[in-house]
Amino acid sequence: MSDSPAALAALLAEAEHAVVLTGAGISTESGIPDFRSAGGLWETYDPMKVASMGTFMDDPALFWRFHRPRIDMLGAVDPNPAHQAVAELERRGIVKTVITQNIDRLHSRAGSQEVVEVHGSLDRGYCLRCEHTVSMDELCARADAAEDGVPRCDCGFQMKSGVVLFGEQLPMEAIEAAYDAAERADVMLVIGSSLQVTPVSQLPGVVLARGGRLAILTESETDYDHRCTVRIHHKAGPTMQAVLAALKAA
Numbered sequence: 001m002s003d004s005p006a007a008l009a010a011l012l013a014e015a016e017h018a019v020v021l022t023g024a025g026i027s028t029e030s031g032i033p034d035f036r037s038a039g040g041l042w043e044t045y046d047p048m049k050v051a052s053m054g055t056f057m058d059d060p061a062l063f064w065r066f067h068r069p070r071i072d073m074l075g076a077v078d079p080n081p082a083h084q085a086v087a088e089l090e091r092r093g094i095v096k097t098v099i100t101q102n103i104d105r106l107h108s109r110a111g112s113q114e115v116v117e118v119h120g121s122l123d124r125g126y127c128l129r130c131e132h133t134v135s136m137d138e139l140c141a142r143a144d145a146a147e148d149g150v151p152r153c154d155c156g157f158q159m160k161s162g163v164v165l166f167g168e169q170l171p172m173e174a175i176e177a178a179y180d181a182a183e184r185a186d187v188m189l190v191i192g193s194s195l196q197v198t199p200v201s202q203l204p205g206v207v208l209a210r211g212g213r214l215a216i217l218t219e220s221e222t223d224y225d226h227r228c229t230v231r232i233h234h235k236a237g238p239t240m241q242a243v244l245a246a247l248k249a250a
């Protein structure tokens, strides 16, 4: 097992169908706190309560008091060198798909085209009752204009963003796309995910079972560490930039 950016570059250079899988760790370097970490938003709010489908249905004002500032916070951060490197690998034809647990849209903003968002994203607002869809700008405008901060549909029902809530089903289309990408991958590069949440925790196993190889770049441990071809314990941004540099040099 190797642990150098050069080894990761070599693995990617050999790949015919590389897939990148990312979690919260890739976005902490953009200044987005991992919600499970100390000082995160979830120390003030209980996530199971405030970011849950139950609260959205029963107390939409409480839900939106939490959700509305978070939308502004996520809009104010920028993609970091790790997101940019992943986008560059796609432009070079090495990476075919990015699967992400993140809802921050930083991969798309960095230029990645094929992004599968398994936990939904801040891409739009919609109504659970009549399925009316609006842009994020429109969703926020409706929230800001409402006395109780709750954006409402023309039908009167409270609207939500595309972010998947606790107690809400994951988007089936995205889950299927993630498994499809994993089944076709000859290399999977995991960045910033500790691989503890399904379905993402299953995907490296899908790749390995079909003879693909696994690389993991995280600061924390994962259950797949002993099955990697390349395992790097370091920050995502500097490592991925070193990988790009090694690919250019090769």
Ligand SMILES: [Zn+2]
Residues within 6 Å of the ligand: 127, 128, 129, 130, 131, 132, 153, 154, 155, 156, 157
């Ligand atoms: Zn509606």
